[in-house]
Amino acid sequence: MDPGEHTNMGKKYKEARSKIDRDKRYGLVEACELVKVVAPAKFDETVECAARLGVNPRHADQMIRSSVSLPHGTGKSVRVLVFAKGDRVNQAKDAGADFVGSDDIVAKIQEGWLDFDVAIATPDMMGLVGRLGRILGPRNLMPNPKVGTVTMDVKKAVTERKAGRIEFRTERTGIIHAPIGKVSFEAVKLQENLETFLRTLQRLKPATAKGKYFKSVSLSSTMGPGIRLDTNEVQSMVTAE
Template sequence: MPKRGKKYLQAKSTIDTQKRYEFADAVESAIKASYAKFDETVDVSVRLGVDPRHADQMVRGTVVLPHGLGKEVKVLVFAKGEKEAEAKEAGADFVGNEDLIEKIQGGWFGFDKAVATPDMMGAVGKIGRVLGPRGLMPNAKTGTVTFEVAKAVQELKAGKIDFRVEKAGIVHAPMGKVSFGTDKIVQNISAFLETIVRLKPSSSKGTYLKGIAISTTMGPGIKIDAAVVKDLVK
């Protein structure tokens, strides 16, 4: 087991690792336990009662966080013609088609999210092997393969995130920055969990939300009482 630093151990000493915290208390405790010199990200992890090996129990979706992520999101759009102009007007940072594909083939990845119109996917597929592992490949399921490029760009800029349950049945997602304060982080978590609950597979039996924990980039994990989620997401 890796050795932990003094600051981490000090932060962990302020947390009751056996306790299941209320949401607001958990967020407040995570913020107080933050010790890094930079503005740490607050992350949430949710353990679901699903078996992702079965297609009908795959949980995947998107949500626009009400307070965003607290960072500038650089959006690239693969489009041509009037859709290229629409993307530029919507605030996309990079817009193009074959020129951008060639640039990426050359090793450039100066963007955070990518959007493509359906008619561009044949060409974009050429770089799928380099975009896919980086989580940058446009996908219709996350709303990033669409002719509604303006809407897609605006949502990504506003803090839209996509998530997918891992093999272990856990979903991880960022919820904003420590500097947001307790209220904004709680509201972001609420929006995220509302979406998770709404996406519950009909084939999932038993307890769906098995465990929830939050942490900052460098800080210890704090367990949240999943029973209070019903009240939070009403």
């Protein structure tokens, strides 16, 4: 790494941040255009949405965990692992799974191998996969029926993940982070992905959640500054028919 790279990135970050009015709350259209402009890195940065919701994740009925297919995908190549046996093995491979196996894959993971982004399992494999809880759980890689990664329909699950289906969950602070594309995406595609994600969060609003639901929403690229959205516009968009 160039010794001056950190300094250079600091200058680029400051320059990018100077283009954002920190007191302003941006509309969705303007924010999706601006996040592309202020991305400082030379590589194709990921654009992420962070939404702080009016929920208390310490209460089980207010913990949000789900998944959604973005209309334009994430722009990221996703490595999919499937735990399966019998006919499901060929179904997974035909759908484009990168790795398929059972006991052999479990042993490999126990030895430290983790070169995959999503793990899918058929229900009958969960007894075996459960042994990996301490390894996969903290990395958010454990198959889970709530997000559709424990299923007999492995073909559909693999196809959706390859096409850009994302998983998300509330953190302890009530914030949910999710990738919605790349800075190379057209602004309108980022906007459509963002709207799909936010509408999904609205549909998942717990009945016990009180007060303002979208407390804050922001967009940022991997190396770029945050852009705060107008939560009133967000709320109007997600509740509009």
